[in-house]
Amino acid sequence: MRKIRLGSSTLEVPVVAVGCMRINSLEKAEAERFVQTALEEGANFFDHADIYGSGECEEIFADAINMNADIREKIILQSKCGIRKGMFDFSKEYILESVDGILKRLKTDYLDTLLLHRPDALVEPEEVAEAFDILASSGKVKYFGVSNQNPMQIELLKKYVKQPLVANQLQLSITNANMISNGINVNMENESAINRDGSILDYCRLKDITIQPWSPFQYGFFEGVFLGSDKFPELNQKINEIANKYNVSDTTVAIAWLLRHPANMQPVIGTMNINRLKECCQASEITLSREEWYSIYRTAGNILP
Template sequence: MRTIKLGTSSLEVPVVAVGCMRINSLDKKAAEHFVQTALENGANFFDHADLYGAGECEEIFAEAVHMNESVREKLILQSKCGIRPDKGMFDFSKEHILDSVDNILKRLKTDYLDVFLLHRPDTLMEPEEVAEAFDILESSGKVRHFGVSNQNPMQMELLKKYMKQPIVANQLQLSITNTTMIDSGFNVNMENEAAVNRDGSVLDYCRLKDITIQPWSPFQYGFFEGVFLGNDKFPELNQKIDEIAANYGVSNTTIAIAWLLRHPANMQPVIGTMNEARLADCIKAGDIRLTREEWYSIYRAAGNILP
C-alpha cells in the first residue's frame, strides 16, 4: 500500500489506518483472520483507544495478532486516552495519561506505542502536566510519537507551548458529507451558513504545521447517523460516486476514500469496517488519484454549493 510520512516524523505509515473500535464484534477466529488479511494487504497501522470496548478491543487485537516480539516489529500501533465515560468527563491529567498508557500497553501486550493521541479536548487541561507526562512516556520508551484528536489550532498551540515533541497527527471527523473544515475555506467573508468557521481553520493549520489529519468515520453522515453510501437520503451523491467508480472499475467504497486521499493535505483515513472485502476496497483507494473535476463533482453532489 502507498505510504506517507506521519506529520514531521520519519515514520512511514500506510495511507489507510485500520480502526479497531468494532473488533469486539468479531469472534476469535474472525478477528484473527481479519487482522491477518489486513497485514497481508499492507494495512499494518492499527488505531485503538482505551475507550473502545472499555479496553476489550485492545485485548482482542493482541490475541488476534498473536502478539510477540517478531509480530510487534511488523505493526504500527496507535492508541488514545482522555475520555472517561465512567466519570462523565474528559481527563488529561498527568496521572491519568501515565496510568492509561500503562494499561494500554498491558492490554496490547507490547512495551511501546508508535503513536499516542489525546482523545478529545479537556478544557481543564493543564498543558504543563501533559508535557511532563509526554516527556516521561518518551524517555521511558513507552511512546515514540504524539498527537491529538478533535483539537482546534489554538488548543494545539497551547499544548505546543510546553511540549518538546511535535504533534504528528490530529484525528478529526471528515467525510464527503461532513465537510465543514472545507466549506468555510470556500466561503470566506460570505453571509451564509457555510462561511461559519467552526474549527479555527484546522485544515489549513494542519497543512501549515505538517500535522497529518486522520479522518474518522469517513463513511458517516451527521455524527453517527449512518453511512451515506447506498443511502436513499443522498441520491445525487450516490449516483455521482457510482458513475466515477464504474469509470475506474472499483467500488463506491474505494471512491469515497479516494476523495479524501485526493486532498493535498496527505490525510490518513481511519477505516472502521470489520468486513475484509470493504477493507480491501478502501486499500485500493491508495492507487487512485481523482481528477480535480471528479473531486469537485462529488463535493457538489453532496449538496455543497460553490460561491
Template sequence: MRTIKLGVSTLEVPVIAVGCMRIGSLDKPQAERFVQAALEEGANFFDHADIYGKGKCEEVFAEAIRMSPSVRDNIILQSKCGIRPGMFDFSKEHILNSVDGILKRLQTDYLDVLLLHRPDTLVEPEEVAEAFDLLERSGKVRHFGVSNQNPMQIQLLKKSVKQPIVANQLQLSVTNANMISQGFNVNMENHSAVNRDGSVLDFCRLHDITIQPWSPFQYGFFEGVFLDNDKFPELNKKINEIAAKYEVSNTTIAIAWLLRHPANMQPVTGTMNIERLKDCCKAADIRLTREEWYDIFRSAGNILP
C-alpha cells in the same frame, strides 16, 4: 501500500489506517482473519483507544494478531486516551496510567503513536508535557498527537509540550466537510461560511500535522453511512459513475476522495468486513482528477459560491 510520513516524524505509515473500535464484536477466528487480511493488504497501521469496548478491543486485537516481538516489529500501533465516564482527563496521572493499561492490553512495550482523545478544558499543558517526557524517556511512546482539537487547543499544548504533534484525528467525510467548505465561502452570508474549527485544515497543513479522518462514510454524528443511502441520491449517482470508470466500488471512491486532498490525509477505516476493508485499501492506488473531486463535493450538497 503507498505510504506517507506521519507529520514531521520519520515514521512511514500506510495511507490507510485500520480502525479497531469494533473489533471487540468479533469472535477469535473472525478477528484473526480480519487482522491477517489487513496485513496482506499492507495496512499494518492499527488505530485503537482505551475506551473502545472499555479496553476489550485492544485485548482482542493482541490475541488476534498473536502479539510477539517479531509481530510487533512489523506493525504500527496507535492508541488514544483522555476520555473517562462523564469527563475528559489530560492530567499527568491519567495519561500515564492509561498508557500502562493500553500497553498491557496490547501486549507490547511501546506505542508508535499516542493521541489525546477529546479536548479537556481543564488541561494544564505543563502536566501533559511532564507525562509526554516520561513516556518518551521510558520508551513507552515514540510519537504524540491529538484528536478532535482545533488550532488554538494545539497551540496551548505546544506552549509546554516539546514533542512534535504529528497527527490530529478529525471527523471528516464528503458529507461532513465543513473544514473544507468554509474555506470556499470566506466572507459569505451562508451556512457554509461558518468557521467551526479555527481553520484546522489549513493549520495542520501549515504545521505538517497529518489529519486522520474518522468516520469517512458517516453523515451527521453517527447517523448512518451516506453510501447507498436514499437521502443522498445525487452523491451516490456521482460516486457510482466514477466508481464504474475506475472499476472499483463506491467505498473505494469515497476514500479516494479524501486521499486526493493535498493535505496527505490518512483516513481511519471502521469496518470489520474484510471485503470492504480491501475496497478501502484500493483507494491508495487511485488519484481522482480535480474535476471528479469537485463533482463529488458538490453532489453532496456542498456549496461553491
C-alpha cells in the same frame, strides 16, 4: 499500499489506518482473519483507544495478531486516551495510568503514537508535558498527537510540550466537510462559510500535522452511512458513475476522495468486513481528477460560491 510520512516524524505509514473500535464484534477466528487480511493489504497501521470496548478491543487485537516481538516490529500501533466516564482527563496521572493499561492490553512495550482523545476543558498543559516527557524518555511512546482539537488548543499544548504533535484525528467525510467548505466560502453569507474549527485544515498543513479523518462514511454525528442512502441520491449516482469508470466500488471512491486532497490525510476506517477493508485499501491505487473530486463535493450538497 501507498505510504506517507506521519506529520513531522520519520514514521512512514500506509495512507489507510485500520480502526479497531469494533473488533470486539468479531469471533476470535474472524478477528484473526481480519487482522491478517489487513497485513496482506499493506494496512499495518492499527488505531485503538483505551475506551474501545472498555479496553477489550485492545486485548482482542493482541490475541488476534498473536502479538510477539517479531510481529510488533512489522506493525504500527496508535492508541488514544483521555476519555473517562462522564468526563475528559488530561492529567499527568491519568495519561500515565492509561498508557500502562494500553501497553498491557496490547502486549507490547511501546506505542508508535499516542493521541489525546477529546479536548479536556480542565487541561493543564504543564502536566501533559510532564507525562509526555516521562513516556518519551522511558520509550513507552515514540510520537504524540491529538484528536478533535482546534489550532489554539494545539498551540496551548505546544507552548509546554517538547515533542512535535504529529497527528490530529478529526471527523471528516464527503458529507461532513465543513473544514474544507469554510475555506472555499470565505467571506460569504451562507452556512458553509461558518468557521467552526479555527481553520484547522490549513493549520495542520502549515504545522506538518497529519489529519486522520474518522467516520469517513458517516453523515451527521453517527446518523448513518451516506453510501447507498436515499438521503443522498445525487451523491451516490455520481460516486457510482466514477466507481464504474475505475472499475472499483463506491467505498473505494469515498476513500479516494479524501486521499485526493493535497493535505496527505490518513483516513481511519472502522469496518470489520474483510471485503470492505480491501475496497478501502484499493483507494490508494487511484487518483481522482480535479473535476471528479469537485463533482463529488457538489453532489453531496456542498456549494461553490
